[in-house]
Amino acid sequence: MDIEKVSFGLLGEKLGHSFSPKIFNAYFRRAGRGCAYGLFPVNPKKIKTFMEGLRSSFIRGLNVTIPYKECMLSFLDEVSVDASRIGAVNVIRCSGAKIDGYNTDFVGFMRVVKPLLNPDTEDLFAVVLGAGGAARAVIYALHKLGVKDILFFGRHLQKRYKILEDFSFIPLLRGEPWMDERMRSGLKKADLVVNATPLGMFPYADGSPLPPEFAVRPGTVAFDLIYNPFDTRFLVTFRRKGAAVENGWRMLVYQAVETLKLWNGGEIDEPLFFQAAEEVRNAAFFNSR
Ligand SMILES: NC(=O)c1ccc[n+]([C@@H]2O[C@H](COP(=O)([O-])OP(=O)(O)OC[C@H]3O[C@@H](n4cnc5c(N)ncnc54)[C@H](OP(=O)(O)O)[C@@H]3O)[C@@H](O)[C@H]2O)c1
Structure with a gap:
């Protein structure tokens, strides 16, 4: 992956199991978007430093997974009503130095x-x-x-x-x-x-x-x-x-669609996204059998 294109990604501690990069990158390719989705495995001892660095980085948005969904609230400037009531954030959006949090899992x-x-x-x-x-x-x-x-x-x-x-x-x-x-x-x-x-x-x-x-x-x-x-x-x-x-597959795909809408100001080609996700799913779970 061309690291200079990475604008989005997944933040967590251990990320080897995730299909999110495959799905998002398949969609970005199909949609002709010049960006990429990468993995950001961060040790809990370094999460505070990582979040501080994010404010001056090229990253525009991250999904958040185990073990940071709940502690993430303390690092953000604004949190959506739903994420705040849930007490967990699984998406952050970076606009300049400002970082906002949302929940699309629900x-x-x-x-x-x-x-x-x-x-x-x-x-x-x-x-x-x-x-x-x-x-x-x-x-x-x-x-x-x-x-x-x-x-x-x-x-x-x-x-x-x-x-x-x-x-x-x-x-x-x-x-x-x-x-x-x-x-x-x-x-x-x-x-x-x-x-x-x-x-x-x-x-x-x-x-x-x-x-x-x-x-x-x-x-x-x-x-x-x-x-x-x-x-x-x-x-x-x-x-x-x-x-x-x-x-959990369809839940993953639907939460990813909601995530992209947040990062993309509401604009996303949903049918194209579902096609990309389907292709990744078939390659991973069916073609390999
Ligand atoms: N399909 C999707 O879109 C989607 C979205 C979100 C999450 N997920 C999946 O949902 C699962 C949970 O994610 P999460 O973000 O909620 O993780 P989390 O915040 O770490 O919570 C995991 C929960 O599981 C409990 N647990 C772990 N090991 C256990 C054990 N041996 N016995 C009993 N309870 C145990 C933990 O208990 P303690 O609190 O006692 O540690 C905690 O309550 C993961 O598999 C994740 O991949 C899927």
Whole structure:
């Protein structure tokens, strides 16, 4: 990649698993844009210095991933209302020395999950596994879609309390500790189960957030935010139990579309972007088999 063309990219700690550069660069090529999307792996000890340097750099926008989505808020000049309510930023836009933050994960998730759910969303019960940045975006999206009864699982008491405090505008939101018995009792009543942890993600595809044995109700939808591998253990387990399943690929693409709109002042050729993403997906997951 011609480094002088890099105007956008992905900021995180370990980035080897990401498909974002392939998708964005395929789109930039097809659209005849003279820019490129690169990877910015940054050690947590150096994130403050990196963010200071960004203000005088050639970078115009970055996606943000693990572990910086939540701490990113403290480095920004302005944060969108949605990102501020979610408490996590996955896109930043640099305009000169000013850096603003946004959340497009929740839009991506909403666009994909909405058609999968019963339209009477008020009656649905959703279980979210995880208590990080993506879990926050999922909880917020479900709230926006009208789902009232939401239960999330997280390992750390403090993180659970913080989510309940930050989302006090969602009256029926509950947080439970990461315990097999509690998870089983949530899973058997759930209409929607979302994996918002990295458990099962490449290169640790053997991982799964699920307890060894559990029951599901008929019509359950299982959504794994992971897209690499395409078929995670989480999804395989639910499919065997008769659930409808969805992986994180389309959410990734939709959030990327929203990201480009932010970087590009709203202008983007959506069909061209979807074609580019499809080409990357087929090359990665199907042609290689
Ligand atoms: N498809 C998409 O467009 C999309 C968008 C965003 C994220 N994602 C995916 O979603 C996943 C989560 O991302 P994130 O940004 O939310 O990451 P994050 O902020 O680091 O949060 C990860 C969550 O998983 C929990 N977790 C990690 N290991 C665990 C374990 N062994 N047992 C129980 N819980 C565990 C963490 O628990 P603690 O809080 O206790 O550490 C945390 O709550 C990643 O796989 C990411 O790639 C996909």
